[in-house]
Amino acid sequence: MDRSGRPGADDMRRLILGPSPSYTRRQVAEAAGVPQDLAARVWRALGFATLADDVVAFTDADLAALNRIRDLLDEGLLDERTVIRMARALGRTTARLAQWQAEIMIETLLDPQGRPSDDDLARAMETVTRLLPDFEQTLLHVWRSQLAAAASRLTALADAGDEPVPTRPDLAVGFADLVSFTRVSRELDELALADLIESFESRASDVIAAHDGRLVKTLGDEVLFTAADPPTAAAIALDLVDELRPRGEGPDVRIGLAYGPVLPVMGDVFGTTVNLAARLTSMARPGTIVTDDGMAEGLAGAAGTDLLKLRRRPARGLGVVQPYVLRRADPARRRTQREEKE
Template sequence: MADDLARAILGAEPTFTSDEIAAAAGLSYEETRRLWRALGFPDSAGSKAFVPADLDALQTVRAIIGTGVIDEDTVIRLTRALGSTMSRLADWQVSTIAEVLERRGSDGEPERVAWSTSGRAVAEAMGPVFERLLVYAWRRHLAASATRAEALAADEEDVLRMVMTVGFADLVAFTKLSNGLDDDGLADLVEEFESRCIDVITEGGGRPIKTLGDAVLFVAETPELATDIAFAVVAEIGGDRDLPDVRVGLGTGPVISRLGDVYGPPVNLASRLTAVARRNRVIIDRATAAGLSDRFETRAMAQRHLRGFGTVEPLTVRHRWSYNG
């Protein structure tokens, strides 16, 4: 039963309604509902949906707000970021486990196993392990993010607003290709593209921001670093005959960091530039070109109208040795 699996994961039987858990936590119903929605869940409509761990979480939130260190609105924003991230992570985890639980029959067709038994066994075995790894990974990323913020603050720069080069790597003709693949083939293609791009970006000193199925958004501290990463992505993805070709757009300028994402004109421009790039090519704007050393050579393309930016003159970029042999 689905309820049995949920109880096994949560570690307890739901015993509180929304009104009951709000009263037990010392919060109003509206406060608890706001937090629950921010976490990404609908109202429980009066049913017993909450376990002691939910009460502990609410009491922790109440204590934090009570210290005056952060206000309720900030707590809601952090909760929304946490809920969004954990929802995606949970879906990813379940889909991965589902592949493990799906056995292939003699006819090659998938044979579904009962989640109520096998799913519970995996949850009970892997839950504590994954929970420890989750906290470990969060601490490592928190330390890295805090270090970046500290460096910006030391330079008297805005911690949330910074000048960066944004890269947008996009698979060529993905829609047409995906129409010819079955569900498993499409999932494998997307996972291969995303994982290999993220590896290349991370190894090159950049930071992956998000994946969009057929595209990966990343940032780098300098135009030169971003350009090196872009060429590495082209070599990794475009150089593999089993994968579609790729194109990369780069834009440089001020971006704002919010909830793990980045916003600003360079983000939109990088995306728009991929639309005018040829397959397995890197296209940049003039701000990015201005930050490149003589290791690179740029060439102006014909002016194009890019939605939201008007008439723009993109530039192609190559390593200088590409011309000189």
């Protein structure tokens, strides 16, 4: 606390991290028996700034983390390159998670429009003290569950192909894009815009998860997702259009779907299939879904879907493509078509 007894940033840091730092970066590396350059690379990969040699900024917990890394290297379980890649994955993901959770808690516990009182800050710290152990345990449980799901997906892809490790697995890729987002964003104040983005991302995330798809990333007015096969991707897209249909005011959504080989890198996906899904999104009208011929072939005979073949058209950087509009099947229309054939 400062001289007035008001809780401050240092108090919150101690509350979350525990005892004050007691090592410089050189001391913590020497104590762990880790080369200075490797320790520096690990901290940078985790997303932490490079500090001067004489700055005391590392704790016993940091020393324990470096000890674990040294043991992994000594036992040959991981090499240095893998350690750095894993550290970077951990750092990037947890940095966003921590920022997101902190913003939610500040919005919940403090008035963002005014300066918090001493009592407000004290109450916030009490709440963090109470919630921190539960958050920590929940984080570990969710991480294990997500790791199990990711490992199961990759194992299934490996079993289905000729290669022992799927370097370019076939996946359905989808982009869901808010229409006229730039215009709408200019008409909203900051809080309303934040609410729009959070609502879009949360509703899209729920639909994708419900069908066992994977939300790869969000880009404000756009979400990128993947699914194991065309029927699953179609179910996600159709439900997204229904769920994200404007309720009074607000932008509509359009979706592009493509099926084919993708390159998974650092949790993201790349390749021609991803680019094609993006191009198809730009072809879609508000409230519609446009697919490529790979999706159309994978949906042939699938229950609950109809495909309308459009004229071939050029897609920037990809040549001429054959798009289709994906819709829910209309039982009445299909019944009429059967009767006409008879």
